[in-house]
Amino acid sequence: MLAFLVVVAAxxxxxxxxxxxxxxxxxxGRGQADLALAGDRLVGQLQRYRDMAVVLADHPDVIxxxxxxxxxxxxxxxxxxxxxxxxxxxxxxxxxxxxxxxALGVPAPKDLATKPYVRRALRGALGWGxxxxxxxxxxxxxxxxxxxxxxxxxxxxxxxxxxxxxxxxNWRGTNPAAFFTDAQGKVYIANRSELLFWRRPGTSPGLxxxxxxxxxxxxxxxxxxxxxxxxxxxxxxxxxxxLTQRLPVIGMTGEVLLDVAPALKLAGAQAVSxxxxxxxxxxxxxx
Numbered sequence: 001m002l003a004f005l006v007v008v009a010a011x012x013x014x015x016x017x018x019x020x021x022x023x024x025x026x027x028x029g030r031g032q033a034d035l036a037l038a039g040d041r042l043v044g045q046l047q048r049y050r051d052m053a054v055v056l057a058d059h060p061d062v063i064x065x066x067x068x069x070x071x072x073x074x075x076x077x078x079x080x081x082x083x084x085x086x087x088x089x090x091x092x093x094x095x096x097x098x099x100x101x102x103a104l105g106v107p108a109p110k111d112l113a114t115k116p117y118v119r120r121a122l123r124g125a126l127g128w129g130x131x132x133x134x135x136x137x138x139x140x141x142x143x144x145x146x147x148x149x150x151x152x153x154x155x156x157x158x159x160x161x162x163x164x165x166x167x168x169x170n171w172r173g174t175n176p177a178a179f180f181t182d183a184q185g186k187v188y189i190a191n192r193s194e195l196l197f198w199r200r201p202g203t204s205p206g207l208x209x210x211x212x213x214x215x216x217x218x219x220x221x222x223x224x225x226x227x228x229x230x231x232x233x234x235x236x237x238x239x240x241x242x243l244t245q246r247l248p249v250i251g252m253t254g255e256v257l258l259d260v261a262p263a264l265k266l267a268g269a270q271a272v273s274x275x276x277x278x279x280x281x282x283x284x285x286x287x
Contacts, residue, residue, distance in 0.1 A: 021223030023262060024241055028225060031176065031243045031258045038171075038178050039247050039254040042189065045167055046141055046250055050128065052085060053145035053160040062092055062147055066155040071101040078103035088136055088163040092147075094156045097122060109133055109140070112159070117144045121157035124148075129251070130164070130188055139164035139188060139196075141250075164189055177236050177257040180247070188252065194233050205242070206230070228257065237261075 056062060056078075065074040071092075078090040082103040091102040097113025109132065112118060117127030121144035133140025141162040149155045171178070171191035179190035185200025187207065198207040205219040206228065218229045219242075226242045237259035245254040 021225070024223060024225045024227075024260065027241055027258050027260065027262060028243060031241060031256055032245070034176060035178065035243055035245050035254050035256045038256070039180075039245055042167070042180065042254070043247060043250055046143075046162065049085070049087060049141070049160045049162045050126065050143040050145075052081070052087065052090075053143040053158045054126070056081065056090065056158045056160070057145040057147045062158060063149070063155070065092060065100055066094060066147055066149075074101045075103070075105065086166060087160050088133065088140060088166075089161040091159040091161070092156060093118065093122075093159060095122065095154060097157075100156065104136070106135060109161075115142070117142050118157060118159065120144065121146045121159075122154055124154050127157075130182065133161055133163065136161070137163045137165060141167075176259070177240075178254065179256075180252045180254050182252055192233075192235055194235070207232075227260065 059077070061074045061077050065071045074092060078092070078101060081087065082090050087103070089102055089104050089106070091108060091112075092100045093113070094100050097118055099108045099112070102108065109115075115127075115129060115131070117129040120127035124146045126146075127144035128142060130139070130141045132138055133142075141164055142159055143162075144157050144159045146154045147156045147158060168189045168191060172193060174191050177190075177192050177195075179187045179192065179195050181200065182188050187195045187198045190196055195207065197210045199210065200206070201208050201214070205226065206214075206217045208214040216229075216231045220227050220229075228240050228242045229238065230236065230240070231238065237257055239260050240257035241260050243256050243258065247254055
């Protein structure tokens with residue numbers, strides 16, 4: 001009987017693992033769909049500001065101002081556009097990268113002319129990137145479009161600045177926990193504000209806070225699925241399926257943490273059912 005129980009326990013463990021992996025696969029399917037939807041929404045929200053930069057680059061007031069005319073009318077027009085579109089700021093740069101006019105009239109982000117997205121626009125292509133938008137925000141996204149003269153040469157660029165606080169504000173607290181990391185592994189957009197500016201520790205999985213010691217974390221692979229065990233606060237799962245999706249059009253990677261509780265529940269139910277079917281009943285034992 002003891003040997004029989006050992007065999008049943010081992011087989012029940014196998015059934016549990018099979019059920020867990022099966023549950024993770026189902027969870028991953030739904031999670032990838034949710035992540036794709038979140039990525040599409042983010043890309044759509046950001047790219048409307050790219051389209052705005054392209055349209056403004058052909059605006060007569062922009063071209064006239066870059067030809068040496070007064071920029072007062074241009075500043076008024078840029079402010080009206082920013083107010084109507086919820087853009088944080090709109091700037092017009094000359095061919096050297098110097099700011100000719102802006103919607104808000106505040107100092108441009110430091111070293112704006114040296115940024116890759118501005119240099120790209122001044123070479124005649126669309127540029128984009130993210131970074132510090134001081135003094136207006138610590139998290140900004142930038143779209144830069146070249147302004148061409150009648151001779152076909154680049155006269156300058158239009159830069160539209162988007163406040164990322166406004167982008168992810170409406171996502172806060174929604175399920176599942178989702179965040180977007182840049183090429184350096186830094187969390188730049190998230191529906192859990194406590195994860196903002198956390199960073200990937202080199203090539204290892206997981207995240208670390210920008211300051212202070214890293215909280216408990218462990219990662220493992222189960223049936224080809226990456227499982228994170230973490231203690232990062234009350235609004236994040238303690239054990240989660242980690243999924244990713246590259247978003248090269250905005251230079252980020254979408255990531256999601258899905259609570260594995262449903263998969264554990266499925267695995268437990270299947271293991272218990274198998275055990276009940278396998279073990280003899282009281283009547284069978286008596287016989």
